[in-house]
Amino acid sequence: MTALAPPPPAAPEADAPPPPPPGGRRKLTPYWLLLPAILWLLVFFAVPMFFQASTSVQSGSSGEGYELTWHWANYTDAMSEYAEHFGRSIMYAAAATLLCLVIGYPLAYMIAFRAGRWRNVLLVMVIAPFFTSFLIRTLAWKHILSDGGPLVGALDALHLLDVTATLGMTEDDRLLATPLAVICGLTYNFLPFMILPLYSSLERINPALHEAAQDLYAKPATVFRKVTFPLSLPGVVAGTLLTFIPASGDYINAKLLGSPGEQMIGNAIQRQFLNVRDYPTAAAMSFLLMAAILIIVTVYIRRAGTEELV
């Protein structure tokens, strides 16, 4: 019947000229719409960066004020004095990011594929902790990890504290005021930032792809390795960045859950800025932190990009 019908004529729109360029007034519309937001960000985000840049090469004292003297030594001094803080910040943030990935992936996977009609309830439960202030929850961790608490008792009984102690993560059979406590706090606080992007990239995977892989002789573990995980890589990259960047600049977890031996670069910046009022050093450290993050993130995205992303 219709199989013999001639092919339909080519769509006439294909050769039609593009719509006439919008008039002058319309051309300006996006700029008017953007103006207030961009102005705000320029004045209160971009300009402060320049002020901070200039402050970072000033010298003087908090009593007499600071002057621009192109004092580059602020950078080298900050580097040598706070090298340990920098190292800890990167280490703790990296450890927390890894833990977030390991803890968050199963939960994101469960919500995306196994939750059925509970999906929305579970998503609310992931975001729900946010509704209680971040500080209050971190204080609750102080409570949970406290010496003589049930958690320390349980871990001690299982001799797990000995294991973490040999790894240098805990000391003297306690959890509070150890690197482990700070890392756990960071992991906890940024976990939802890992789960949500993971979930949204997992949720986008067509379940028929899992079935197709099974149909093509892949065992459940192979389905995950060859199909699910590669397809969730954009979520993994987004989640790790959203966790690593804020974690590396955080000082609240180190302050509340750590001892002076666990202070991170954020603590140093906060102290220099708010207590010592040594603004040039604080500014130099901020820039160093930014530079470090920039380098790490660039390298990371390059590496992640070479794997087969969609």
Add this chain to the structure above:
Amino acid sequence: MSAEQAAGVTLTGISKTFGDFTAVQPMDLSIPQGSFFALLGASGCGKTTTLRMIAGLEQPTAGRVMLGDRDVTSLPPHRRPVNTVFQSYALFPHLSVQDNVAFGLRRRGKKQVHKEVEDVLELVELGPLARRKPAQLSGGQQQRVALARAIVNRPEVLLLDEPLGALDLKLRRQMQLELKRIQTEVGITFVHVTHDQEEAMTMADTIAVMNHGRVEQLGAPAELYESPGSAFVANFLGQSNLIAAEISAAEGDELVLRAGDTKLTLPRDRMRATSAASGTKVLAGIRPEKIAIRSRSDEAAVPEGHNRLTGTIKDASFTGVSTQYVVASPWCPELAVFAQNVESAAGLTPGAEVVLHWNPAHTFGLDGDQDADAGTGEDAL
């Protein structure tokens, strides 16, 4: 279906329920090896669920699935020698065409897959696109990749879940012929799920028409079309006129029916109702293209022995090869008639008094206590 042919797939007492909903009622089905078998039905009739149970993607609530003489009921999908062409193709978006095609071979531990992949891509005429990603292909090309990805594994049975649904009409026709060619070439049992009766009739050797989780009728396409066993099959496969009637007498090989004051006859062996006793309510069926239409003034020309009905033309639409009439008669408000545009249709315009007639051998009889509209309209989508 001949009994001596070896069975490729055998379903015994298989059924599937989801909570309160019964998707597939207990049924037995035997699919001959090497055949092109179609499961035809409207959406929600259980055809896809049946397919998924063969693939192992769904566990049957009861019953067994056999491939050849091997019971595979409890095997997970990755251990069954069965492959599927999925409805939306389910191509892996992160893998190239050749990696998609090689997926199954690699999972089964094959190291040298290049030759086989190349051959199968040649078969589906996609050789030059091997390195592309699925997103860079057209719908028809994606469909071929899905097919190649499945048949490269030489499965015992290939399952096709509405594989042509996403293609436009012209491409669909082309792929129908292509699929048929490939099936003949590779000789694998194809089980094809579709809601498109034309597609099923074009391609399949055997069709099982499914409705509400049951197989309504099973047979070769022509057999189903010429002697449907139920109102659903009569309406779902093509179009039928079903006239409510009553058996009034049996005369030799023929049954005489009465619809109002009109007498109709049909061969006794085309009667599907359980009883042939006088007074039994039946539906007398006739396909629209089997009916001849002529003007009332021309009634004398109706051949002797033909069934005849009188009525008024309500609507006439010209479709090129034929003209489709809707005729209102006292015993049936809307009779469809397809008349080939061979002779002049002068005077056959809406409002005209006409007489319809057909060879009684084309009449089929169905049980009278079913809905004469089953399988039409929304039900059929």
Add this chain to the structure above:
Amino acid sequence: MRVLTFVRRNLVVIAGTLALGYLLLPNLVVLLYSFNKPVSRYNNTWQEFSTEAWSDPCGAPGICDSVGLSLQIGLLSTLAATALGTLAAFALARHRFRGRAGVNSLIFLPMAMPEVVMAASLGTLFLNMRIEFGFTTILIAHIMFCLSFVVVAVKARLAGMDPKLEEAARDLYAGPLQAFVRVTLPLALPGIAAGAMLSFALSLDDVIITQFNSGPSTITFPMFVWGASLKGVPVQVNVIGSAMFFIAVLLVMAGQLLGNGRARRKS
């Protein structure tokens, strides 16, 4: 044996549930200790069950003022950030113009920067300009960091919207303004609402940026908790933390039920 099979089949669910427990445990502890009656200023050992703090949530001096201030700043900064952010999102999603890439990165940057860096640089600006730290500086800072989140939320919603809908409205005799008010805005509303809720939550809970940009007399609720953490946290902090949790969860649930009901009625 059977237990082992169950564990293997449901490994993901077990691990996921444990992760959920990890997320919710602190909230549980906060709630539990809101019913405590500590003997000293330190609410860290369980003494006895009491609803004293719940019946007098403002009992700790200054706490309710700080909550009030937080709500005030939260509302104002949400309002401003939502307005500015929505306009910008419309420009980015609906127009092609010169400098679009630059604008996009300026909006993206605040989200990709550790808070402490932004906090210190904005503080430096205020110091240099000799602007006194207080309500205004906090508000400015909060609008600044909420803005990007609103833009992203609204832009995502607009990107998923068919521009043909506006054309259809124009085709059906709606003027440009009517098409916007009757079609575009209602469809963008969920994105705008999401952005507003996010910025309210961010503002309400912010510590780091607030700490660098607030004066001695402007104490937001998180700053109050920060101060209290150094000298002993009153039980009322747990009460308010738990109350905020329940109110927010109830609001979200109510919103979902409302949405579900509407969807059901439509279908």
